[in-house]
Amino acid sequence: MGELLRRYRFLWLAIILLLATVILYSYNLRQKTATTFFERAVLTFAAPFQTSIDGIVDSTTGIWGNYLWLVDARKRNLELEQENRQMQSQLRQVQEVSLQNERLRKLLAFVDDLDRPALPAQVIGEDASNWARTIIIDKGTQAGLRNGLPVVAAQGVVGRIIKTAPASSRVLLVTDASSAVAALIQRTRTRGVARGRGDNLSVEYALRNADIQIGDLLVTSGMGGVFPKGLPLGLVESVEKDQFGLFQQVKAAPTIDFSLLEEVMVIVGEDQ
Amino acid sequence: MRSYLLYLFTGILFVLLQSSVLPLFFSPNWRPNLILILVLYLGLSENLSRALIAGLLLGAIQDSFCGPSLGLYVSVYLVIVLATRVLSEQLNIESPPLLLLLIAGGTLLQNLIVGFYLTILADDSPVLHILLPAIPQQLLTNMFFSTILLFFLLRFQRLFGYRSGLAGLIYQSKHHGT
Numbered sequence: 001m002g003e004l005l006r007r008y009r010f011l012w013l014a015i016i017l018l019l020a021t022v023i024l025y026s027y028n029l030r031q032k033t034a035t036t037f038f039e040r041a042v043l044t045f046a047a048p049f050q051t052s053i054d055g056i057v058d059s060t061t062g063i064w065g066n067y068l069w070l071v072d073a074r075k076r077n078l079e080l081e082q083e084n085r086q087m088q089s090q091l092r093q094v095q096e097v098s099l100q101n102e103r104l105r106k107l108l109a110f111v112d113d114l115d116r117p118a119l120p121a122q123v124i125g126e127d128a129s130n131w132a133r134t135i136i137i138d139k140g141t142q143a144g145l146r147n148g149l150p151v152v153a154a155q156g157v158v159g160r161i162i163k164t165a166p167a168s169s170r171v172l173l174v175t176d177a178s179s180a181v182a183a184l185i186q187r188t189r190t191r192g193v194a195r196g197r198g199d200n201l202s203v204e205y206a207l208r209n210a211d212i213q214i215g216d217l218l219v220t221s222g223m224g225g226v227f228p229k230g231l232p233l234g235l236v237e238s239v240e241k242d243q244f245g246l247f248q249q250v251k252a253a254p255t256i257d258f259s260l261l262e263e264v265m266v267i268v269g270e271d272q
Numbered sequence: 273m274r275s276y277l278l279y280l281f282t283g284i285l286f287v288l289l290q291s292s293v294l295p296l297f298f299s300p301n302w303r304p305n306l307i308l309i310l311v312l313y314l315g316l317s318e319n320l321s322r323a324l325i326a327g328l329l330l331g332a333i334q335d336s337f338c339g340p341s342l343g344l345y346v347s348v349y350l351v352i353v354l355a356t357r358v359l360s361e362q363l364n365i366e367s368p369p370l371l372l373l374l375i376a377g378g379t380l381l382q383n384l385i386v387g388f389y390l391t392i393l394a395d396d397s398p399v400l401h402i403l404l405p406a407i408p409q410q411l412l413t414n415m416f417f418s419t420i421l422l423f424f425l426l427r428f429q430r431l432f433g434y435r436s437g438l439a440g441l442i443y444q445s446k447h448h449g450t
Binding site for chain 2: 027042132195
């Protein structure tokens with residue numbers, strides 16, 4: 001027996017470790033809403049770096065947009081004066097602030113319509129894989145956030161919080177394959193479940209005889225208790241009906257361009 | 273201990289790059305998996321126990337930054353480290369094209385295991401619609417970035433000496449002057 005163990009030591013080690021990791025993963029699958037100590041520690045450690053990187057990127061973009069671009073313009077146009085450059089630079093800064101202001105106003109107006117208390121947050125990171133769709137925001141348990149809270153933007157639903165650390169949280173986007181949101185077609189009130197498919201959404205369990213057309217707005221139904229009712233999820237972009245089957249295949253494009261997402265609102269309270 | 277800290281630091285640096293910097297320039301399918309490249313390097317260059325521990329640690333770090341559950345990449349990288357060990361004893365890893373092929377193999381294996389776990393254990397089969405079409409882009413990106421990392425690694429090995437490195441890479445550094 002001892003000889004057998006020694007001879008196949010590598011194989012035994014591999015099998016035991018593999019089983020242990022599979023059990024760890026299976027256990028964590030059942031504890032989806034819980035943030036483990038390790039995850040919290042890593043997120044806490046990484047949050048200041050991510051915030052710094054975000055700040056550096058903003059500054060670099062600002063310098064590039066407000067200074068380097070003008071240096072380049074100066075080369076091409078020698079008669080451009082110093083004062084004019086400064087004015088242009090200031091104007092660009094004002095435009096950037098104005099655009100941000102406009103985005104935040106829209107966001108606030110959207111949240112005002114919801115009639116629920118909400119907390120603004122900045123997107124500071126994205127998922128480290130190509131198949132999962134999550135983002136990291138700069139608010140966490142210190143700001144009163146917890147797992148399961150819905151996250152929205154001015155254009156519609158972003159997702160829900162799945163992991164929290166003191167100063168950051170991870171948000172599962174509605175386009176993630178493991179995300180399923182109770183939805184309905186706004187025009188006909190046809191019910192379904194909006195499931196993420198990476199870049200778009202598929203509406204499952206929409207009955208075959210239901211009237212769904214391209215361009216219809218898909219909104220949250222409020223069932224399930226996570227998202228408030230009536231928030232935009234996507235626009236129907238294709239409808240297919242097989243010869244047989246109870247349901248039709250509906251695909252929708254999200255109302256939000258997640259690659260351009262900068263600010264979000266976390267809905268922290270119940271209906272007022 | 274120092275080497276673990278180095279790998280931990282490199283892993284966190286790579287995961288920060290993957291989650292905060294690369295998304296500014298690349299869409300998800302064109303983003304390289306730098307941690308996978310690091311794990312493959314570990315599998316080739318370190319002894320088994322060190323490669324296993326560092327691989328598991330890097331998997332846990334990646335899990336903290338992706339997907340909803342801890343443990344997926346821990347298991348994936350364990351399989352990759354073990355497979356790399358078995359392969360490295362059979363193949364001539366001193367050949368750079370073979371190293372790149374190994375990266376390609378690692379990328380395919382990673383996608384295969386992630387797909388398998390998510391479909392079988394997590395009952396998350398729609399993820400295959402995201403994973404499968406992205407494989408060609410992932411292959412190209414990972415091979416491109418690993419070429420760049422390999423180039424820098426060889427440069428640094430030349431600067432800091434050959435004591436702590438992959439045998440094959442030492443050979444390349446000495447004999448090909450890069």
